[in-house]
């Protein structure tokens with residue numbers, strides 16, 4: 001590497017990391033900025049597509065969600081390191097990994113997301129099914145094909161967040177669990193097997209879709225009973241027993257199968273790092289910049305804020321963070337606007353229709369848009385297709 005070339009290091013290469021890389025390369029030529037990305041996985045999994053485990057077979061599912069990243073790295077002249085990050089020294093400006101030499105940085109973007117906490121509820125383990133990672137969704141898709149009947153519980157674990165987050169949230173991203181319940185219902189109806197199955201949706205949030213605004217909460221409040229899906233909110237999980245989920249209020253929910261969005265904490269490797277205040281969540285200002293080390297930005301699910309833990313939010317945050325750094329470098333003249341949290345989601349409720357929602361009321365705004373029909377479904381499929389197929393020209397939020 002040329003000594004005069006600045007060096008940006010990006011940790012994590014999913015929604016937040018990839019959008020960060022894309023914006024960095026849009027603003028800086030390779031001779032102006034060397035970029036290194038580190039991720040523990042070679043390929044990227046497009047997580048919103050994982051809910052299709054509820055109606056696709058395992059091979060078909062994986063062929064639609066796996067994104068090989070090599071062409072993207074090569075095209076954008078990005079050095080990719082396949083390794084696990086274990087530490088950062090923010091004073092020496094170095095990143096430490098398990099097998100590679102430490103790498104120095106001029107600016108660091110932390111985008112390692114949150115960590116699933118299968119250890120947070122007694123009895124809960126990864127052998128319980130789920131769909132938040134590719135290997136879990138693949139297994140779920142395989143079991144779905146074999147066992148359509150019976151009692152299924154779809155459970156959303158709590159977010160392990162500091163008490164200082166305002167407004168407080170109780171779960172991270174609930175949307176995929178709504179989709180799983182609705183898509184499972186749609187599939188069983190199509191197979192004319194719905195009357196042989198029970199679907200129970202359990203969530204740690206106090207109301208369904210707590211950060212999505214009252215209009216959307218009302219829509220879901222009507223939809224679930226219509227689809228014969230029982231909903232339990234404010235769940236405090238005590239134990240996942242062999243065939244029953246036990247809650248703190250004494251409820252015992254029997255199941256034949258249980259599907260989890262497990263409890264979520266900050267990035268575990270950051271738990272002892274000074275940049276994460278011992279929590280795994282990285283504090284930032286509204287430009288995604290660390291309050292103590294201004295050469296460190298954090299983007300996406302890992303930020304220590306109750307902002308939407310969603311792909312859309314991660315992509316918008318990446319734009320703000322990169323432009324803020326570029327403005328400080330005098331690469332661009334206009335300071336970007338600070339990040340404004342907003343929920344934006346597309347929830348598939350059948351293999352041909354979806355709800356589009358956008359709301360900022362939870363964050364003090366007034367916007368509440370909801371639309372149901374085929375167009376949101378198709379918009380989501382086109383986005384997925386573009387994201388997965390066009391590696392090297394990833395969609396970037398405006």
Ligand SMILES: Cc1cc2nc3c(=O)[nH]c(=O)nc-3n(C[C@H](O)[C@H](O)[C@H](O)COP(=O)(O)OP(=O)(O)OC[C@H]3O[C@@H](n4cnc5c(N)ncnc54)[C@H](O)[C@@H]3O)c2cc1C
Nearest residue numbers: 012014015016040048085112113176300301309310311312
């Ligand atoms: C099933 C499912 C469906 C979803 N659907 C939607 C949707 O429809 N719309 C939406 O907006 N959001 C959706 N979300 C939420 C969205 O996927 C997340 O908000 C988003 O993935 C967060 O992106 P991120 O880049 O911040 O973190 P992550 O996606 O968690 O990516 C973190 C990356 O960092 C890497 N990493 C972590 N630790 C280390 C380490 N120590 N060393 C090296 N690499 C490391 C990981 O390998 C990973 O590649 C969904 C989530 C799930 C689970």
